[in-house]
Amino acid sequence: MPAGFAAGLYEGENVCDIGLGMKPELTGLGLGAAFMKRGMEFAVKHYAPSQLRLSIAASNKRAIRLYEKMGFQEVGSFPSKETVFLVMNVEL
Template identity: 40%
Template sequence: MKTEKLEIIIREAIPSDAKDILEFSEQTGAETDFLVYGPEGLELSEAFEAMYLEGLIEKENAIMLVATIDNEELIGIASVGSNDKPKTQHVGEVGITVAKDFWGYGLGTALMEEVEIWAKESGIIRRLELTVHADNERAIALYEKMGYQREGVLSRAMFINDAFADGVMMSLLID
């Protein structure tokens, strides 16, 4: 049996990644119901996404990371969004998406580890939080493995396939 080795690179997203990120959102939106978007993806223009990424580079409390194979094919994204308001600028909302072909290989763990390292090094982020579909057992197991705590359930947080689904609020405190 021959095994193929792939070089996976995790790096900060840059404006020239905009087109790939939007295409990735359409691909992954079609692969799972656990994302907040479907096959329509993020529904943003490439110019808007590039401008957004340019703005992220300047922020000290927000980031988008991309995981690529050989710095070409986009296979995962992790992001932390935050605002600049003094009372809440320490809170980062985490989002993570991995292409279905790469589920179960540790890519989600690697992306979450990079997010945590970045948060600690930011000097600003003291709380990472997320909301996950209550039936997404794989994601919940990943977040719990990373030290995230369940904080509550949001009833009817999502409406998918003509049915309501709950969301689980989770957080990780950065000390």
């Protein structure tokens, strides 16, 4: 069982968990917001959730800033063997 489930951070009705990854050579080029927007649009179109949720390593400050720009807010955290993860949600 993933640590986030054990911590009770993955509860909720009509929530879509998303996870996106960008090739390292494409990061830092200003493409993140458009990439994230398309991923969010896909999730909304195909799953019609009331919220989107993601988890991100707390050390990934660049991604966290992008997610905050896209409206996500931190709602919790959980440890793993190697790092701490943040759970972030956005209401739609």
